[in-house]
Amino acid sequence: MIYLALSIISSTGIFVIFKLFNKYKVDTLQGIVVNYVTACICGLIHNDKGLNPHEIITSNWFIGVMVLGFLFIAIFNVMALTAQKNGLSVASVASKMSVIIPVIFGLYVYNESLSFQKITGIVLALVAVYLSSLKQKENSVITQALYLPILLFIGSGIIDTSINYFAPDDRIPLFSALIFGVAFVIGTSILVYKNLRFKKKFNIKSLPLGITLGLINYASIYFLLKALRVDGLESSTLFTVNNVAIVAVSTLIGLVIFSEKISTKNWVGISLALVSIVLVTLA
Numbered sequence: 001m002i003y004l005a006l007s008i009i010s011s012t013g014i015f016v017i018f019k020l021f022n023k024y025k026v027d028t029l030q031g032i033v034v035n036y037v038t039a040c041i042c043g044l045i046h047n048d049k050g051l052n053p054h055e056i057i058t059s060n061w062f063i064g065v066m067v068l069g070f071l072f073i074a075i076f077n078v079m080a081l082t083a084q085k086n087g088l089s090v091a092s093v094a095s096k097m098s099v100i101i102p103v104i105f106g107l108y109v110y111n112e113s114l115s116f117q118k119i120t121g122i123v124l125a126l127v128a129v130y131l132s133s134l135k136q137k138e139n140s141v142i143t144q145a146l147y148l149p150i151l152l153f154i155g156s157g158i159i160d161t162s163i164n165y166f167a168p169d170d171r172i173p174l175f176s177a178l179i180f181g182v183a184f185v186i187g188t189s190i191l192v193y194k195n196l197r198f199k200k201k202f203n204i205k206s207l208p209l210g211i212t213l214g215l216i217n218y219a220s221i222y223f224l225l226k227a228l229r230v231d232g233l234e235s236s237t238l239f240t241v242n243n244v245a246i247v248a249v250s251t252l253i254g255l256v257i258f259s260e261k262i263s264t265k266n267w268v269g270i271s272l273a274l275v276s277i278v279l280v281t282l283a
Helices: 002-023 028-046 053-058 062-086 088-097 100-109 116-133 147-166 172-198 206-228 235-256 264-282
Strands: none
Touching: 002 028, 002 206, 002 235, 028 062, 028 172, 028 206, 053 062, 062 088, 062 147, 062 172, 088 116, 088 147, 088 235, 100 116, 100 147, 100 235, 116 235, 116 264, 147 206, 172 206, 206 235, 235 264
């Protein structure tokens, strides 16, 4: 369970860095691009089995790398648009509730176990994610752009499912590095376009937090993939525990570090998160 715990801690760290982006007025896209190149370098350094371009291109997981690299950038932009048009709560709920997609995939494709206790835990986890993500005094108008949260829900679920499905057991660092590398190339292309069309220059303030985010982001993916390879730990269980724990811990960090207000519904969500983790884990 150590890999799962480290994945939860790392993923929660991403939440903290994004909050700091806003606090220090860091350009989000620029920070994200720096993050991707940093995470890519981490994976290449961590890779100890050589780098053979022909072997990579002809591998059965290379297509997964290309798809995931594109989705990393695309879903990030969908998330930003969802937050702007529908509100932060809608964006948070849509992205985290998508855990149901890899859970169903694991149950159906990998024939993972399913019991009444596990079903109860998964349902409670979804309710916990919803309640924990709700923010007070936020004007959310879902009907304005209903397709955005739907795209975010589907895209986030596909990312989690694809990472587990395509990742080779013995090439996790390289697999992660290449995904981040593809995302970096696409993100850089967008930055160059914005620079040429809108004369938007790169801000040096994007470097420190972007690099920090990259280190944490690589760790979150690496530890998640390592946890998924632990014998006896089913993906449906892992994704449920991972996502609901991230939401609950992030909510508490928002209270302690950023002095965010937590409503009664948020506290109920956190409580349900703990119950769902116990139920799914013991199932």
